[in-house]
Amino acid sequence: xxxxxxxxxxxxxxxxxxxxxxxxxxxxxxxxxxxxxxxxxxxxxxxxxxxxxxxxxxxxxxxxxxxxxxxxxxxxxxxxxxxxxxxxxxxxxxxxxxxxxxxxxxxxxxxxxxxxxxxxxxxxxxxxxxxxxxxxxxxxxxxxxxxxxxxxxxxxxxxxxxxxxxxxxxxxxxxxxxxxxxxxxxxxxxxxxxxxxxxxxxxxxxxxxxxxxxxxxxxxxxxxxxxxxxxxxxxxxxxxxxxxxxxxx
Amino acid sequence: xxxxxxxxxxxxxxxxxxxxxxxxxxxxxxxxxxxxxxxxxxxxxxxxxxxxxxxxxxxxxxxxxxxxxxxxxxxxxxxxxxxxxxxxxxxxxxxxxxxxxxxxxxxxxxxxxxxxxxxxxxxxxxxxxxxxxxxxxxxxxxxxxxxxxxxxxxxxxxxxxxxxxxxxxxxxxxxxxxxxxxxxxxxxxxxxxxxxxxxxxxxxxxxxxxxxxxxxxxxxxxxxxxxxxxxxxxxxxxxxxxxxxxxxxxxxxxxxxxxxx
Numbered sequence: 001x002x003x004x005x006x007x008x009x010x011x012x013x014x015x016x017x018x019x020x021x022x023x024x025x026x027x028x029x030x031x032x033x034x035x036x037x038x039x040x041x042x043x044x045x046x047x048x049x050x051x052x053x054x055x056x057x058x059x060x061x062x063x064x065x066x067x068x069x070x071x072x073x074x075x076x077x078x079x080x081x082x083x084x085x086x087x088x089x090x091x092x093x094x095x096x097x098x099x100x101x102x103x104x105x106x107x108x109x110x111x112x113x114x115x116x117x118x119x120x121x122x123x124x125x126x127x128x129x130x131x132x133x134x135x136x137x138x139x140x141x142x143x144x145x146x147x148x149x150x151x152x153x154x155x156x157x158x159x160x161x162x163x164x165x166x167x168x169x170x171x172x173x174x175x176x177x178x179x180x181x182x183x184x185x186x187x188x189x190x191x192x193x194x195x196x197x198x199x200x201x202x203x204x205x206x207x208x209x210x211x212x213x214x215x216x217x218x219x220x221x222x223x224x225x226x227x228x229x230x231x232x233x234x235x236x237x238x239x240x241x242x243x244x245x246x247x248x249x
Numbered sequence: 250x251x252x253x254x255x256x257x258x259x260x261x262x263x264x265x266x267x268x269x270x271x272x273x274x275x276x277x278x279x280x281x282x283x284x285x286x287x288x289x290x291x292x293x294x295x296x297x298x299x300x301x302x303x304x305x306x307x308x309x310x311x312x313x314x315x316x317x318x319x320x321x322x323x324x325x326x327x328x329x330x331x332x333x334x335x336x337x338x339x340x341x342x343x344x345x346x347x348x349x350x351x352x353x354x355x356x357x358x359x360x361x362x363x364x365x366x367x368x369x370x371x372x373x374x375x376x377x378x379x380x381x382x383x384x385x386x387x388x389x390x391x392x393x394x395x396x397x398x399x400x401x402x403x404x405x406x407x408x409x410x411x412x413x414x415x416x417x418x419x420x421x422x423x424x425x426x427x428x429x430x431x432x433x434x435x436x437x438x439x440x441x442x443x444x445x446x447x448x449x450x451x452x453x454x455x456x457x458x459x460x461x462x463x464x465x466x467x468x469x470x471x472x473x474x475x476x477x478x479x480x481x482x483x484x485x486x487x488x489x490x491x492x493x494x495x496x497x498x499x500x501x502x503x504x505x506x507x508x509x510x
Contacts, residue, residue, distance in 0.1 A: 091444065091488060092486060092488070094485070096482070177333070178335075181446055185473055195333065199335045199336060212346075215339050215343070216343065219340060223333060227332065230328065234327070
């Protein structure tokens with residue numbers, strides 16, 4: 001794929017395949033970027049992904065702290081209802097969500113890309129399970145020293161929960177970066193498209209002789225950033241899968 | 250809100266009309282495409298879940314060996330999982346190309362004339378299944394790997410003392426100890442495969458002759474391309490009902506074969 005992206009247009013179709021391009025050309029990349037603003041897409045994707053991920057970690061940890069550590073009437077019932085929302089597939093909520101975004105006039109804005117994904121029942125559940133394992137003695141002694149609930153959350157629970165927070169961060173980041181259906185629905189203008197949607201749009205635009213070489217160049221542009229992030233963070237990623245206990249044990 | 254939407258007829262431009270159960274009855278009696286879409290989704294599930302299960306379990310067993318460079322392979326198999334589904338689909342369009350694609354080129358080395366993968370109604374869905382299995386195999390592999398490494402070593406040692414060979418150890422130690430993991434993988438794969446969307450949108454756009462139009466793609470078509478919001482919502486609820494029943498059935502069957510310590 002990388003090799004094809006550097007080939008002259010006609011040479012993608014040779015058999016046997018030429019593994020090493022001859023000559024190497026950069027034109028496909030230049031043309032892909034001239035055709036569509038992939039740099040814009042990358043900035044959009046990075047911005048929405050980072051914003052969503054930080055928000056998810058923030059809201060989930062606050063909610064998880066409340067469900068795990070605070071006592072208030074109806075807590076367990078609310079938690080069950082909250083978990084119940086995990087059962088409903090995203091496709092069911094997608095249509096009402098879209099209508100909501102439209103009512104707010106948020107279509108083609110960052111709000112539509114970020115806000116609906118800023119809460120995660122899965123994240124809350126994951127962090128709650130982790131928070132429950134933190135000994136109560138720590139909290140009690142902090143209370144005796146006069147710390148407020150928020151202070152206990154910020155200064156005791158959060159630092160202890162770093163591995164779980166990192167796991168949630170990575171999962172959300174990967175999921176958001178590659179998410180496709182929702183951005184596809186709520187973006188129409190090029191200025192707000194993310195990489196996945198942009199690539200799909202590009203597929204519709206590109207055509208003719210140079211089709212595959214261009215498409216491969218564009219795909220490389222889309223794949224590289226996330227692969228880089230993965231290669232750097234992969235140790236934590238695999239650990240995260242084991243830690244969350246989704247191996248069913 | 251979504252549930253209420255299922256009873257409306259609404260194109261977002263004119264005010265919504267109450268339609269009662271019309272959306273649901275139309276779905277099951279008049280929409281001739283709906284049974285096909287449903288069948289396509291089931292076909293995809295029946296194809297990809299068992300195949301993905303076997304491939305990922307096999308890979309996990311291989312990756313559980315203590316060999317040099319194993320970390321490299323574990324990483325390599327996981328790369329497609331974290332990659333963008335859209336970019337992966339683009340790559341496979343090229344691999345599946347009937348004349349220039351690597352796949353048919355490879356087959357031709359054995360004098361097999363490969364099919365027109367994505368334009369032949371018989372082959373389009375298998376092509377999508379193969380691609381999805383390849384993309385997702387790493388994820389389940391890691392889960393199986395975690396399950397395998399959770400099996401206490403002393404069980405194997407005990408079995409060996411009792412004279413069990415490799416086959417017997419696999420049959421009587423590995424498999425029973427792994428059933429909870431297997432159960433998890435199957436349930437999650439079924440749920441995941443019902444939501445297949447990207448591959449069929451990008452690679453075939455539901456074609457040829459609707460052979461790859463899946464449930465989620467059809468919901469997307471109806472709600473966001475034909476602006477039948479109520480109809481789409483009704484369909485999404487049918488999908489939820491199917492998944493709910495399927496999961497409940499699996500939970501019930503679980504008692505028959507999953508062994509917890």
